[in-house]
Amino acid sequence: MIGTAIQKLRAAAGEGLNEDRLIDLVLRLTLIYHLGLFPSHVSHAVFPVFFLAAIGLIFRPALRHPLFWAALILVFGFHMTTQSVTASSRVLNFCWCIAIFISLLPGCDTKRVLVLNVRLLIGVIFAQAILWKVVIKQEFVDGSFMRYSLLFCEVFNDRVTHSGLISPEIQASNQQVWHAIINGEGAVQPQAFQEPAHLKILAWIMTIWTLLTEALLALAFLSPDRWKLARYRHPVLLAFMSTVFVFIPLWIFGGIFVAMGLIATSSREWRIRVCYILVYFLLMSVTWFMEPALAMFYIRSYLGS
Amino acid sequence: MTDEATRIRGWRRWAPFLPLSVLIAFGLTNLRNVITEKTIPWHTGGFGMHASIEDSPYRFVRVYGVDESGTRERLPLPRPLELVTAITIHPKRENVREALSRVEIDDEQRQKFASLEVELWEYTFQSDPPRLSARFVLKHEYPNNE
Numbered sequence: 001m002i003g004t005a006i007q008k009l010r011a012a013a014g015e016g017l018n019e020d021r022l023i024d025l026v027l028r029l030t031l032i033y034h035l036g037l038f039p040s041h042v043s044h045a046v047f048p049v050f051f052l053a054a055i056g057l058i059f060r061p062a063l064r065h066p067l068f069w070a071a072l073i074l075v076f077g078f079h080m081t082t083q084s085v086t087a088s089s090r091v092l093n094f095c096w097c098i099a100i101f102i103s104l105l106p107g108c109d110t111k112r113v114l115v116l117n118v119r120l121l122i123g124v125i126f127a128q129a130i131l132w133k134v135v136i137k138q139e140f141v142d143g144s145f146m147r148y149s150l151l152f153c154e155v156f157n158d159r160v161t162h163s164g165l166i167s168p169e170i171q172a173s174n175q176q177v178w179h180a181i182i183n184g185e186g187a188v189q190p191q192a193f194q195e196p197a198h199l200k201i202l203a204w205i206m207t208i209w210t211l212l213t214e215a216l217l218a219l220a221f222l223s224p225d226r227w228k229l230a231r232y233r234h235p236v237l238l239a240f241m242s243t244v245f246v247f248i249p250l251w252i253f254g255g256i257f258v259a260m261g262l263i264a265t266s267s268r269e270w271r272i273r274v275c276y277i278l279v280y281f282l283l284m285s286v287t288w289f290m291e292p293a294l295a296m297f298y299i300r301s302y303l304g305s
Numbered sequence: 306m307t308d309e310a311t312r313i314r315g316w317r318r319w320a321p322f323l324p325l326s327v328l329i330a331f332g333l334t335n336l337r338n339v340i341t342e343k344t345i346p347w348h349t350g351g352f353g354m355h356a357s358i359e360d361s362p363y364r365f366v367r368v369y370g371v372d373e374s375g376t377r378e379r380l381p382l383p384r385p386l387e388l389v390t391a392i393t394i395h396p397k398r399e400n401v402r403e404a405l406s407r408v409e410i411d412d413e414q415r416q417k418f419a420s421l422e423v424e425l426w427e428y429t430f431q432s433d434p435p436r437l438s439a440r441f442v443l444k445h446e447y448p449n450n451e
Contacts, residue, residue, distance in 0.1 A: 091331045092328070102324070108317060108321075124328055125328065133356045140355070142432065144358075144431075145357060149358075182363075182437075185367070186439040190437050193435045195435045
């Protein structure tokens with residue numbers, strides 16, 4: 001029975017997902033990603049994006065038409081030129097939409113253009129991330145960033161307390177000191193925070209893991225196809241998403257990586273395709289079911305409150 | 306081969322690299338803004354987020370009025386506070402000038418200052434012992450008649 005199920009899965013994710021269907025799936029995943037892209041202060045851009053994403057998801061001719069993607073690019077362009085700040089994920093999304101637009105133009109080999117852009121975009125963004133973490137700012141490479149994040153980042157607060165890595169009393173005391181310092185705006189003499197030794201060790205493990213995976217991603221995606229390192233593109237990307245993005249629930253960022261990773265697979269790599277889909281649902285589950293506060297944040301953002 | 310075919314071939318050759326060019330342009334702009342204008346690296350698309358704790362809540366602004374003798378007087382922050390947030394994220398001169406024009410002091414008080422100053426500070430995390438300490442980032446000064 002399990003053997004039959006695996007055969008069916010292999011057929012569906014392998015030969016069943018031919019190039020045409022794969023492109024449709026990737027474009028749809030990109031649009032689903034758009035639905036979660038515009039929280040809070042960018043509400044003026046929500047409606048056109050929702051409208052366009054819905055059209056693309058429902059009508060296949062629109063999904064495969066370059067003008068549809070040109071419209072999305074215009075919305076992003078408008079958004080990015082009217083906002084004082086632009087999040088990195090939106091820049092990646094903007095570039096990915098341009099890649100899709102170009103790939104759908106008459107005479108272009110859609111898959112080839114998309115695969116080329118997957119390699120270049122993922123390679124360069126992780127190269128930039130490493131550049132920041134190792135060369136420009138030393139707060140990451142010396143472990144400070146992760147140590148601070150484990151103590152005070154909202155994403156980790158509940159997890160470190162529930163898992164017993166820090167006692168609620170120590171955390172409450174640290175929070176009190178933190179609020180006094182931040183609200184004091186320089187007027188309060190900084191006090192030292194309490195940091196359990198095992199939290200420091202965990203911070204170091206997370207630091208090393210992040211640096212290792214991000215550096216490998218940059219190298220694997222930017223290396224030529226004939227290099228051995230290129231074979232590890234998908235495994236490293238999957239490892240990165242299923243660890244880092246589960247700890248830091250960013251399914252909207254992870255969603256676009258899944259779309260990008262999928263298009264770079266061949267029908268022989270059906271296991272990799274299944275893994276990408278599983279990771280996609282894993283990231284969604286972590287965000288929506290295991291992080292209800294984050295889910296509520298998105299819902300409230302869409303409702304404009 | 307027709308001119309049209311040649312044109313399309315050439316166009317197809319470079320167009321796939323356009324997204325990469327856009328990405329690199331954003332990255333370099335981000336880097337320039339962070340170095341020259343002290344922008345927060347978490348914004349403007351340079352993928353500097355999660356590299357340091359710098360973000361808007363970790364920065365704060367102080368506004369001073371300076372009289373002819375050089376004596377500084379701390380002034381209330383401009384309202385609405387979004388103007389202050391704009392400075393903490395991107396302390397470019399336009400944001401500072403806009404904020405200074407909205408400092409809540411009456412005309413009489415404003416007249417006695419020769420210039421207005423805005424200081425930007427940020428908290429950094431010091432490892433041993435673990436604590437936050439304030440660090441001066443930059444200062445903008447404007448003559449009061451501007």
